[in-house]
Amino acid sequence: GAVVSQHPSRVICKSGTSVKIECRSLDFQATTMFWYRQFPKQSLMLMATSNEGSKATYEQGVEKDKFLINHASLTLSTLTVTSAHPEDSSFYICSARPGSSTDTQYFGPGTRLTVL
Amino acid sequence: AQTVTQSQPEMSVQEAETVTLSCTYDTSESNYYLFWYKQPPSRQMILVIRQEAYKQQNATENRFSVNFQKAAKSFSLKISDSQLGDTAMYFCAFRNGANSKLTFGKGITLSVRP
Numbered sequence A: 001g002a003v004v005s006q007h008p009s010r011v012i013c014k015s016g017t018s019v020k021i022e023c024r025s026l027d028f029q030a031t032t033m034f035w036y037r038q039f040p041k042q043s044l045m046l047m048a049t050s051n052e053g054s055k056a057t058y059e060q061g062v063e064k065d066k067f068l069i070n071h072a073s074l075t076l077s078t079l080t081v082t083s084a085h086p087e088d089s090s091f092y093i094c095s096a097r098p099g100s101s102t103d104t105q106y107f108g109p110g111t112r113l114t115v116l
Numbered sequence B: 001a002q003t004v005t006q007s008q009p010e011m012s013v014q015e016a017e018t019v020t021l022s023c024t025y026d027t028s029e030s031n032y033y034l035f036w037y038k039q040p041p042s043r044q045m046i047l048v049i050r051q052e053a054y055k056q057q058n059a060t061e062n063r064f065s066v067n068f069q070k071a072a073k074s075f076s077l078k079i080s081d082s083q084l085g086d087t088a089m090y091f092c093a094f095r096n097g098a099n100s101k102l103t104f105g106k107g108i109t110l111s112v113r114p
Helices: none
Strands: A004-007 A010-013 A019-025 A032-038 A044-051 A067-073 A076-081 A090-097 A111-115 B003-005 B010-014 B019-021 B024-026 B032-039 B046-052 B064-069 B074-079 B088-096 B102-104 B108-113
Touching (some): A019 A111, A032 A076, B003 B088, B019 B108, B046 B074
Parallel strands (some): A010 A111, B010 B108
Antiparallel strands (some): A067 A076, B003 B024, B019 B074, B064 B074, B088 B108
16 A cells, blocks of 8 residues: 555656656655755755645745646646756656655655757 | 754665664754655655654654654664665755754765665
8 A cells, every 4th residue: 555656757858848747645644745856965955845736835945936746636646847948858757645744755656858 | 943964975885784874963852743755866855754752752754763762852763674765865954843844964875785
């Protein structure tokens, strides 16, 4: 149980285009989902927290107009990187928390974004 | 703010041996949770073990166990009978009891030698 999927697993796009990444909880309802960014050999950096049906809460320094997050249902959250640039190239990971604040987060397999 | 420190960037261990990965944290909270996550080359984050701060007993999961020293704010992970599949980055993480957010350490790269 507690499986989280991400799609696509990798994407290559041209500079200036927008890219959407989906995060789904497959066997549980996720009231809260998290989006992280990870550079090679580095730790995970939390970008934002999204709660179903409400606006995402962004971490300091993360541009909310550039990284659009939508959590429209209890099993799906999306991250859209708008007007992507090469510096946005990174590994993006989502996680989902089933219900109460004591629940463990379960992570998706990640999406590698390369912006040319 | 909470901080998590993993001071060793890399470690290596012989297969079947035991290795301990260190982690310290800083918090003023009394109710919190500590985690060790494994990230193998596939980059899928896998929960290894979890410890509730209010529990005095150290958590164990098969070959993985922790040494939780609350007063010293230390949370080390012991891997017994190391296997080649244990080769991965390991992240120590903290979560405040009232907050969902995880704070991660910088991680440590563990290599298991055949």
